[in-house]
Amino acid sequence: MHKHIYSFNYPHNENDLCKFESRHLFHQEEKDKMLFSDIKIEPSSSAFIKKRIDVLLANPDYDKLIESIKEEKIRIEGFKLEYLQLEHDPTEYKDRLNKLRDIGHCIEGEPDYYNPTKLYALCWHEGLWYFGSLIKDDFDWHKHKQKPRSFSNSISMTIAKTLVNVASQGNKDKKLIDACCGVGTVVLEACFAGYDIEGCDINWKTCWHSRENLEHFGYSAEIHRSDIKDLDKIYDAGIIDLPYNLYAYSDDDITANIIESTAKITQRVVIVSTTDIESFIKNAGLKIVDTCSIKKIGKTDFTREIWVCEKSGS
Numbered sequence: 378m379h380k381h382i383y384s385f386n387y388p389h390n391e392n393d394l395c396k397f398e399s400r401h402l403f404h405q406e407e408k409d410k411m412l413f414s415d416i417k418i419e420p421s422s423s424a425f426i427k428k429r430i431d432v433l434l435a436n437p438d439y440d441k442l443i444e445s446i447k448e449e450k451i452r453i454e455g456f457k458l459e460y461l462q463l464e465h466d467p468t469e470y471k472d473r474l475n476k477l478r479d480i481g482h483c484i485e486g487e488p489d490y491y492n493p494t495k496l497y498a499l500c501w502h503e504g505l506w507y508f509g510s511l512i513k514d515d516f517d518w519h520k521h522k523q524k525p526r527s528f529s530n531s532i533s534m535t536i537a538k539t540l541v542n543v544a545s546q547g548n549k550d551k552k553l554i555d556a557c558c559g560v561g562t563v564v565l566e567a568c569f570a571g572y573d574i575e576g577c578d579i580n581w582k583t584c585w586h587s588r589e590n591l592e593h594f595g596y597s598a599e600i601h602r603s604d605i606k607d608l609d610k611i612y613d614a615g616i617i618d619l620p621y622n623l624y625a626y627s628d629d630d631i632t633a634n635i636i637e638s639t640a641k642i643t644q645r646v647v648i649v650s651t652t653d654i655e656s657f658i659k660n661a662g663l664k665i666v667d668t669c670s671i672k673k674i675g676k677t678d679f680t681r682e683i684w685v686c687e688k689s690g691s
């Protein structure tokens with residue numbers, strides 16, 4: 378039995394991005410908007426994970442599950458129970474309500490539907506009933522939409538969260554660097570999720586805006602006003618949202634310098650580009666371990682490519 382059950386939700390066009398993220402967080406792809414794993418990830422650190430059940434009890438026989446919930450002798454004021462209906466669960470609405478009522482009677486204390494102190498959930502999957510604690514994404518990170526400084530054509534918060542998760546592989550002990558941090562879209566999401574991250578940008582004004590954004594939300598992360606080639610610290614993983622010659626000038630020398638310099642100070646690099654940069658990656662002594670394409674439909678349609686790279690031999 379796995380320790381955690383995750384439920385996902387996202388628009389159809391983010392299917393590949395979600396599966397890409399889950400490959401690096403869970404070493405498996407989310408399927409049918411659910412995933413069972415022993416790895417523990419906070420739902421709010423991903424744009425795709427909506428709920429996590431920390432499994433307390435599981436049984437193929439519903440009546441036996443109820444008996445074991447009673448044996449737990451749970452006493453809590455202000456609890457709330459939810460039914461998490463996963464794909465392929467045929468349980469009808471009325472039956473789901475009855476089951477929640479059954480479990481409610483097994484817990485000692487008054488429920489609170491509006492301001493619960495603790496959430497529990499029941500779900501069914503492939504012949505097993507699961508009961509456990511429920512943890513939900515509270516969408517608090519959506520406050521970052523109101524950051525005081527933004528950048529035309531910045532990556533979305535969804536992509537920023539994915540980059541942090543793919544670079545760190547969900548390990549909060551890893552030290553991260555955003556080599557071209559701009560106004561700090563990635564740094565904000567990393568700070569929100571509790572990662573140790575620093576930012577770097579060659580443009581002093583952009584750095585200033587990045588620091589302003591961080592301060593606005595009460596986060597502290599060092600932002601280096603520097604060409605990434607002059608940074609002499611070592612990090613576990615790097616993130617690069619390359620300048621794509623639209624709002625920040627770029628050419629082949631700039632691209633090569635940024636990728637090679639970041640490769641020197643990290644083991645793993647996650648790069649966002651709008652062009653084919655395979656030869657730059659190889660010249661920097663990196664090997665490509667995964668990729669993902671994201672189509673942006675808007676005033677100017679274009680595709681962003683995310684490249685996950687590791688030092689050759691690592």
Ligand SMILES: C[S@@+](CC[C@H](N)C(=O)[O-])C[C@H]1O[C@@H](n2cnc3c(N)ncnc32)[C@H](O)[C@@H]1O
Pocket residue numbers: 528531532556557558559560561562563577578579580583603604605606618619620621625631634635
């Ligand atoms: C596409 S933007 C990054 C946007 C950022 N992800 C955000 O959300 O604001 C690329 C950034 O790379 C920076 N840059 C260009 N060359 C650099 C270098 N050699 N070292 C560090 N930053 C560099 C530019 O100033 C620009 O802010």
